[in-house]
Amino acid sequence: MITLSTVLRRYTSDVAIGPVDLEIPPGGITAMVGPNGAGKSTLLTMIGRLMGMDAGTITVGGLDVSNTPSKELAKKMSILRQENHFITRLTVRQLVGFGRYPHSQGRLTVDDERRISEAIDFLNLGDLETRYLDELSGGQRQRAYVAMVLAQDTEYVLLDEPLNNLDMQHSVQMMKHLKRAAVELGRTIVIVLHDINFAGHYADHICALKHGEIVAFGTPQEIMAPDTLSSIFNTPIDVIDGPRGLLACYY
Amino acid sequence: MTAHHTRTTSRLHADAAEAGIAPAPDSAQATRASAAGPDPAGPGLPGPGHTDHERADRRSTDRRSADRDRQSGPLPGRRAHKRYWLIFSALCVLAAAFTFGSLAYDNPMPVGSRGFWLIAEMRTTNLVVILIVAFCQAIATVAFQTVTNNRILTPSIMGFESLYRLVQTGAVFFIGATGLVALTGLWQFLLQIVLMVAFAAALYGWLLAGRSGNLQVTLLVGIVLGGGLGGLATFMQRLLTPSEFDILTARLIGSIANADTSYLGVSIGLAGVAGGLLWAKAGTLNVLSLGRDTAVNLGINHRRQLIIVLLLVSVLMAVSTALVGPMTFLGFLVAMIAYQLADTYDHRLVFPIAWLTGFVVLAGSHFVLKHVFYAEGAVGIIMEVVGGTFFLVYILRKGRL
Numbered sequence: 001m002i003t004l005s006t007v008l009r010r011y012t013s014d015v016a017i018g019p020v021d022l023e024i025p026p027g028g029i030t031a032m033v034g035p036n037g038a039g040k041s042t043l044l045t046m047i048g049r050l051m052g053m054d055a056g057t058i059t060v061g062g063l064d065v066s067n068t069p070s071k072e073l074a075k076k077m078s079i080l081r082q083e084n085h086f087i088t089r090l091t092v093r094q095l096v097g098f099g100r101y102p103h104s105q106g107r108l109t110v111d112d113e114r115r116i117s118e119a120i121d122f123l124n125l126g127d128l129e130t131r132y133l134d135e136l137s138g139g140q141r142q143r144a145y146v147a148m149v150l151a152q153d154t155e156y157v158l159l160d161e162p163l164n165n166l167d168m169q170h171s172v173q174m175m176k177h178l179k180r181a182a183v184e185l186g187r188t189i190v191i192v193l194h195d196i197n198f199a200g201h202y203a204d205h206i207c208a209l210k211h212g213e214i215v216a217f218g219t220p221q222e223i224m225a226p227d228t229l230s231s232i233f234n235t236p237i238d239v240i241d242g243p244r245g246l247l248a249c250y251y
Numbered sequence: 252m253t254a255h256h257t258r259t260t261s262r263l264h265a266d267a268a269e270a271g272i273a274p275a276p277d278s279a280q281a282t283r284a285s286a287a288g289p290d291p292a293g294p295g296l297p298g299p300g301h302t303d304h305e306r307a308d309r310r311s312t313d314r315r316s317a318d319r320d321r322q323s324g325p326l327p328g329r330r331a332h333k334r335y336w337l338i339f340s341a342l343c344v345l346a347a348a349f350t351f352g353s354l355a356y357d358n359p360m361p362v363g364s365r366g367f368w369l370i371a372e373m374r375t376t377n378l379v380v381i382l383i384v385a386f387c388q389a390i391a392t393v394a395f396q397t398v399t400n401n402r403i404l405t406p407s408i409m410g411f412e413s414l415y416r417l418v419q420t421g422a423v424f425f426i427g428a429t430g431l432v433a434l435t436g437l438w439q440f441l442l443q444i445v446l447m448v449a450f451a452a453a454l455y456g457w458l459l460a461g462r463s464g465n466l467q468v469t470l471l472v473g474i475v476l477g478g479g480l481g482g483l484a485t486f487m488q489r490l491l492t493p494s495e496f497d498i499l500t501a502r503l504i505g506s507i508a509n510a511d512t513s514y515l516g517v518s519i520g521l522a523g524v525a526g527g528l529l530w531a532k533a534g535t536l537n538v539l540s541l542g543r544d545t546a547v548n549l550g551i552n553h554r555r556q557l558i559i560v561l562l563l564v565s566v567l568m569a570v571s572t573a574l575v576g577p578m579t580f581l582g583f584l585v586a587m588i589a590y591q592l593a594d595t596y597d598h599r600l601v602f603p604i605a606w607l608t609g610f611v612v613l614a615g616s617h618f619v620l621k622h623v624f625y626a627e628g629a630v631g632i633i634m635e636v637v638g639g640t641f642f643l644v645y646i647l648r649k650g651r652l
Contacts, residue, residue, distance in 0.1 A: 069550075069552075070550045070551060070552050079548050081544045084545065085542065087396075087400055089596070093323050097323035098549060099549075105534060106534035106537060106538070113321065113322065149548075152549070
């Protein structure tokens with residue numbers, strides 16, 4: 001379980017995130033949605049201890065993120081930012097291998113190698129594992145990054161807009177991979193999404209933010225209602241019962 | 252199998268893997284089977300069926316042949332291994348050639364005679380200085396570029412050289428030509444190093460330890476301060492008499508001949524400790540090269556490691572600068588070539604190549620200048636010209652910073 005209590009980060013006197021109180025249940029995918037500037041990514045990076053907070057506490061699986069050693073947290077939780085730029089040339093397998101660093105401190109054991117192979121196979125990157133990252137397409141690279149955090153073998157996985165820059169096909173594949181990771185591997189995945197329909201279809205819980213505050217939290221069935229969505233996104237939204245479930249129409 | 256035994260075999264395999272040897276099939280299978288047991292640390296890949304020993308066993312047998320090719324290592328594949336060690340040997344041969352050349356070229360005594368070795372011994376000092384400077388500049392620049400996540404920066408722009416210029420100029424300005432003599436001596440040498448490291452420590456500590464600590468701002472302030480100190484030095488130089496200025500100029504151009512034999516022991520000690528610590532941190536540096544966010548995600552205390560690495564870098568740069576004077580582009584040149592030659596992320600493999608490259612470049616240019624152009628003192632100038640040109644070509648060819 002991820003628990004946030006009175007988490008606050010102040011930017012200027014009238015721009016602030018929080019105070020936020022939130023409990024993200026273990027297991028499944030929790031999607032964070034909301035308009036631009038609502039504080040989705042900020043909240044995620046604060047949970048992932050990449051950014052400090054001005055007040056409040058966050059615990060992930062019982063560990064307080066602000067005073068647990070980073071080393072301990074790295075075995076409990078992994079976080080992937082939106083933009084990843086490396087100065088070194090890495091192959092897919094080398095990148096995924098870095099995911100084992102919290103466990104092996106850079107000296108890969110046979111067990112580490114096995115887990116690296118499994119993470120690569122899990123995301124269907126087997127054929128690409130010897131390729132360099134700069135030779136891959138955006139979608140393949142994104143998959144490689146996700147494979148790295150999966151190889152890290154943590155109970156909690158935080159992903160900041162992993163569908164960014166992916167086309168329809170790759171977005172759907174990515175969400176299916178993540179769903180599989182949640183179900184088959186028992187991971188708790190927290191993900192920032194822009195498209196409410198992806199959240200409605202693949203997530204188990206949706207957390208809606210607006211102006212730095214949580215305005216709704218519930219199952220997709222609860223959140224995917226015209227009034228709720230319209231007020232979250234400041235746009236008239238209809239919800240229709242499509243052939244594959246609820247669908248938000250806002251065009 | 253006991254847990255301890257498993258760990259030992261795993262470690263053995265890791266070492267074997269590093270040496271490019273595939274693990275022996277039978278023990279590898281045993282390790283894998285036992286490692287596939289219930290994992291208390293967290294959910295394992297690929298989930299529930301995983302605890303089933305029989306299945307794990309069968310799977311590992313199926314995969315055994317495939318796994319032999321699926322090694323992670325810093326050098327992917329057999330060809331990369333071959334290439335790396337070929338380049339490494341070539342550099343060693345070049346280094347040996349220049350070493351022998353420096354000792355034997357123009358040596359009037361027949362090779363092997365007692366007189367030959369006496370003359371050679373006198374020339375060894377230069378080679379030791381080159382070895383130290385190459386080590387300091389190579390390790391410092393590679394580590395600095397890694398933690399700043401930027402491959403066009405060089406630590407020398409962080410004000411070290413300006414400070415050195417200012418101290419040297421100040422001595423001549425206030426005391427006169429004898430001021431440089433006052434700066435000679437082991438304690439004065441140590442004082443200069445302490446001054447430069449203290450300058451760096453104050454800068455990094457002040458800017459990085461604050462809540463809004465930011466590497467970019469730190470670098471910018473370092474460059475601006477360097478510019479300011481350099482300006483002050485230039486101003487004082489304008490007021491010197493021509494003869495004083497002439498004496499000073501000789502000290503301000505990086506030259507192997509600047510080095511005093513009595514400094515060598517201290518220099519080796521300081522460089523060895525700082526460089527050795529960085530070398531021992533190679534694994535951490537590998538993770539730091541992935542950037543702050545990824546490094547934190549992987550459990551690195553980023554700010555602490557950043558400050559430690561920058562301080563060690565400043566010790567290396569201070570030793571090099573106090574020993575031979577400014578060499579702005581040497582580190583950049585060497586690091587750039589070393590990345591191309593080593594072609595790996597692993598600092599354990601980049602460091603030796605960088606050191607060797609530095610030695611070959613420095614010893615080579617020193618040899619050529621001394622014996623072809625009879626201008627031993629000008630290594631620094633050549634370094635700036637060649638390094639600067641290389642820098643421009645690199646940026647223009649790559650098209651981006």
